[in-house]
Amino acid sequence: MKHFDSDFATIEWNTTAQAVQMAYKDVSSPYLVNAATLGSELRHILNSTLDMAKEHGSTSIIGDMSNLLLLTSEDEQWSLNEWFPRLQAAGVRNLAIVPPQTLIGKLSLDVLMRQVQGMNIQRVSSVAEAQYWLKEQRN
Numbered sequence: 838m839k840h841f842d843s844d845f846a847t848i849e850w851n852t853t854a855q856a857v858q859m860a861y862k863d864v865s866s867p868y869l870v871n872a873a874t875l876g877s878e879l880r881h882i883l884n885s886t887l888d889m890a891k892e893h894g895s896t897s898i899i900g901d902m903s904n905l906l907l908l909t910s911e912d913e914q915w916s917l918n919e920w921f922p923r924l925q926a927a928g929v930r931n932l933a934i935v936p937p938q939t940l941i942g943k944l945s946l947d948v949l950m951r952q953v954q955g956m957n958i959q960r961v962s963s964v965a966e967a968q969y970w971l972k973e974q975r976n
Contacts, residue, residue: 843882846859846860857897858901860901896930900932902942925955930956931956
């Protein structure tokens with residue numbers, strides 16, 4: 838059952854992994870989206886993901902970012918300084934990420950992930966691999 842569904846992403850409870858699962862949708866077509874809209878949506882999506890983690894008492898999140906185009910430097914700083922500390926305060930410890938398909942998306946995510954401290958972050962190739970990895974973290 839979906840907790841959140843917009844033009845940009847879906848957020849739902851993954852019962853197999855006992856984790857919140859967030860997935861960005863492909864917004865590269867049929868319309869173009871400006872960076873301000875993407876930044877506003879990104880923050881709303883990440884905050885909704887955090888809300889669902891709190892609601893379920895989840896220690897794990899799956900982030901399918903394969904369709905994420907890029908993160909602006911403002912979004913990177915907001916995520917690092919605002920969102921990740923609130924995520925950790927809520928008890929989230931494990932983050933499985935399917936990285937963006939684009940090179941620029943991968944690079945911007947890598948820059949951000951290298952700066953995050955205090956979380957167990959794993960890059961995975963698929964949601965199925967994320968589920969497997971998160972199950973191992975519970976054992």
